[in-house]
Amino acid sequence: MKFLILAIVFILYSCVAPFGSQNKSTLHFQDSRQIQNLEKLLIEKKLEEKKQFALEKTRVFKEINSDAQESYKFIQLILQNKCASCHDENVKLPIYGRIFKQINPVTRHQVEGLKALNFGSGFPFKAMGSPPQIALLKAIRNAVTDRTMPIKAYTLVYPHKKITTEDQQLILDWIDPIVDRLQEYDMKYNSSQKNVSTQALKILEMKCFRCHANGNAKGEFGNMENVSTLLHGKYVNLNYPDQSKLTNLINSGKMPPNKRETLDIDEANIIRDWLELESKKAQTK
Ligand code: HEC
Ligand code: HEC
Secondary structure, rough: OHHHHHHHHHHHHHHHHHHHHHHHHHHHHHHHHHHHHHHHHHHHHHHHHHHHHHHHHHHHHHHHHHHHHHHHHHHHHHHHHHOOHHHHOOOOOHHHHHOOOOOOHHHHHHHHHHHHHHOOOOOOOEEEOOOOOHHHHHHHHHHHHOOOOOHHHHHHOHHHHHOOHHHHHHHHHHHHHHHHHHHHHHHHHHHHHHHHHHHHHHHHHOOHHHHHHOOOOOHHHOOOHHHHHHHOOOOOOOOHHHOOOHHHHHHHOOOOOOOOHHHHHHHHHHHHHHHHHHHHHHHOO
């Protein structure tokens, strides 16, 4: 009887044990394989999400642009009629504008006008300084609202080229929705760049590049796109950042020259914080 029980136990053990242990080891093996697979899946999912995000970003941007191009036709005639003499690279100056180029104010107006804004190839507009389109659109908005454009010297000779209330309405109806959408776009797709340096540079790009970067150098101050040149130039004082001419001009509202473009308190604070950070960096070097 004892022998029988032992025999049964032995048989059972020899059947189960190898199977059991083998089963265990394969389970281990499968566990790590499964984790690896899971990690791979997660990475793939993240990559896929990133890809989708990038695709969506491009699609939305294209959509905004093509909508703007489409609706541009409603104001194109106004701009062609009232602004093209100085802001369209395809427009040839009249003969009296081409003689004595160096001193001829008509030539000068076109040369300077084209630097500030060139809509010769439609929307998006070109401009020296390569400012963001939002910056240009806002500048046009201000110029039209305040009637600072077309310039006085021109409307004195051609009073019918002045902007009318109706022109203004049509132009703002075109500009405002685009600005809103571009701002929304920025918030949604570019807001991951949230540190103070990127924010500060974004503000300078928006508010100063038109006149002080990428080839444009109003007041003989250019190259703002080159951060290191800017930080070590004469307008920034890295020892006493709050005494920098750059911040003084910003805080006093002298730059940008148009009061409508003056930096708000949040923006000015970001520039201040950024210069303080750069100052600390320079001192710990
Ligand atoms: C007779 C020439 C002339 C005409 C016409 C003209 N502009 Fe200008 N515009 C200029 C010049 C010159 C500048 C550069 C001014 C400067 O650098 O201070 C300029 C600059 C601008 C700027 C940039 C302003 C800034 O803040 O830097 C905008 C925006 C603009 N023009 C819009 C327009 C619009 C819109 C029209 C038509 C309604 C128009 N302009 C018609 C000559 C002209
Ligand atoms: C619409 C064009 C325009 C924009 C936008 C603009 N500036 Fe200027 N800036 C000028 C002109 C014109 C001068 C030279 C005349 C003057 O000093 O008023 C100048 C001069 C300067 C100077 C040299 C001053 C000096 O005394 O040597 C600094 C620094 C400057 N700007 C900083 C800025 C900053 C910072 C911004 C953006 C926050 C800005 N500007 C935006 C037109 C502009």
